[in-house]
Amino acid sequence: MEKLKFAITTFIVLLLFSGCKKDFLEKSPPDALTEDGFYNSAERAQLGVNAIYVALQGSWSENLMRINDVPSGDLVLSNTTPLEYNNYTYYPALTQIHATYSGMYQGIIRSNAVIKNVPAINMADALKNQYVGEAKFLRALNYFTLTNLFGAVPLITEPLENTDAALVARTPVADITKVIIADLLAAEAGLPVSFSGNNLGRATKGAAQALLGKVYLYNKDYTNAEKYFSLVIASNRYSLMDNFQEVWHRSFENNKESIFEVQFADIGGSGTNLKNGTMLPAVNGATGSTLATKRAFDAFDPADPRRGMTIFKAGDVFAPNVSAALAVFNPTWSASGYAVKKGMWPIMYVNGSGINYPLIRYADVLLMYAEAANELNQIDKARDAVNLVRQRPSVMMPKLTVVDTGTKQTMFDAIVKERQVELMFEFQRFMDLKRWGMAATVLGPLGYQAKHALFPIPQLELDINPKLTQNTGW
Incomplete structure (x- = not known):
């Protein structure tokens, strides 16, 4: 599936469709289509759902890795900008924070369009329930992630008539959680237990149940x-x-x-997914930009085989099939002395190699x-x-x-x-530490403070929406 990066504000009243290599996402017209009058067939319903998956690619990207995994202390940014995520000096105007926030709302707005319009289409009930179930699962996933990152955010559950309709205040997390749970219960009832062939990778009943369990766990139920x-x-x-x-x-x-995993196509090109060349150390005297830390390496018991399958250290087999110079990992290639191995093996040296991201x-x-x-x-x-x-x-x-x-x-x-x-490196550690009440103790030495329990509401959103307020301390 091709990852598309759209220049958008928080809310959009257009559905954008783009061709994708994964077959279940490839039946897309080349131009943008307005929502009005679009939903009139089962094929159009499928295109609407597919557009939500495309938005998911943009949300679960290198931007989210930087604002979520780097503050965990397991990754460090090097030879890149901004470096503020390394020591908790990030601020509301940073691009990665806004791109993550707006990208998830893009998925929400597309989900709302499917949920609103697909029930009225003359099509098989089972397929209709599946498409609505997928949209509700994806809307729940986006809202659950948003609330864990930002706390209270605007709750939008209907298509927007105009851009002014997007200018709403933040909704308490408890109220959003009720919608998340209702969406996932509906998704569980409407989704099939599995897919095959060209539809492999769509949300299933098991995915809805697993996410439901996670929502309840985070809420201590x-x-x-x-x-x-x-x-x-x-x-x-x-x-x-x-x-x-x-x-x-x-x-x-x-x-x-x-x-459930985010689907990416093996189409080549820079930035196809977050597991690309930025996580590999360069071998030309520079360093990679997102590196495993000694803190991450030391978290493993020395006898744990997963350490060697997750992190490169000095002397590890690296890329012998590429060249003799790359046969063994050299710690001087990395500012931290280590590099990410999980998801990067075997070394392909191809940016955007199209590896799916298991969520x-x-x-x-x-x-x-x-x-x-x-x-x-x-x-x-x-x-x-x-x-x-x-x-x-x-x-x-x-x-x-x-x-x-x-x-x-x-x-x-x-x-x-x-x-x-x-x-490790799977968007879990930072959220785990915060929900367990352990972040201040574990991450305090790295610069973590009470305000870092939530990320700041993006400055651009505050500028365009006077009803929004900032999180405490920002």
Whole structure:
């Protein structure tokens, strides 16, 4: 799927469609079409849904990586601008913050158009329910991400009649969460359990259940979180990949561990997705721009095979098939002495190589289930779930036991550790630390302060919408 970057403000009343290599997104006219009168057939309904997926590519991009993963301390920016994300000196006018905010609203506005217009189309009910379900899942995903990044944001659930209609105040997070849950419940009811062929990669019932569980977990409703994670597990449709490295390998996209991932086409060209050349160290005397840190490297137990599958260190096999000079990783290529390996192996030296980005995978669900079960004092069930992740054939870390995780606190500590090393560089760590109330302690030495619990509302949005207010401290 081709990643498209649109120059937009927060809200748009146009649907923009563009051709995509993934077949389920390729039936798009070359020009922009207005929404009015567009939704008049099942094919047009599909195009409307496909446009939401295109917007998703822009939202889950290098911009989001910079504002979400770099502040976790596991990544550091180098040889690029802006560097403010490294030490929490970022501010409301930075491009990455606005691009993430506006990109997610682009997806929301397109979702609203589908949800409003598709029910009136004369088409098969099952397909109609699927398309509306996909739109509601994607709207929920966007709003859930926005509220976790920015807190209260404007809640828009209807197509906008004009640009002035977008000038609304922020809605309390609790009210937005109600819409998110309602959307996901509707998506769960309307989405099929799986897709195949050209439709592989669309949102499924399992994706809706997994995201529902995550929403409940973040809101400390552990009973419902455990319920929906259990549904995903009991479906028997997902399992762990034997080889940890294949989870992110370009040859194993939409694999058995993937519950939902952003689809990118192997079309080449700079900036096709966030896992591109910016995460590799350069070998011409400069450095890559997004690098693994020593802090990230030290988070792994020395015997954990995932460390060598996640991070390049001095002496590691690098790119022997490219040239002798690149056969072994040289720490002088990187300002931190390390580089990201997850999702970058084998080294292709092709910017924008089209690797899909898994947003929800089965290992994450198992660890979230363990967290919910532990909070419900089901410590044995929590330990079993964590051990499944640790005992992946290519990992085989020692099983946790009652001796080392026999209490709720020791089990929680083990889950915290496991989530960091299993899900490193996957947009999880910073959000986890904040929701656990651990960010000030863990990240304080790097510059984290209370105001960093939320990102600032983008300055451009404040400038064009007088009803918006800024987050505290910004």
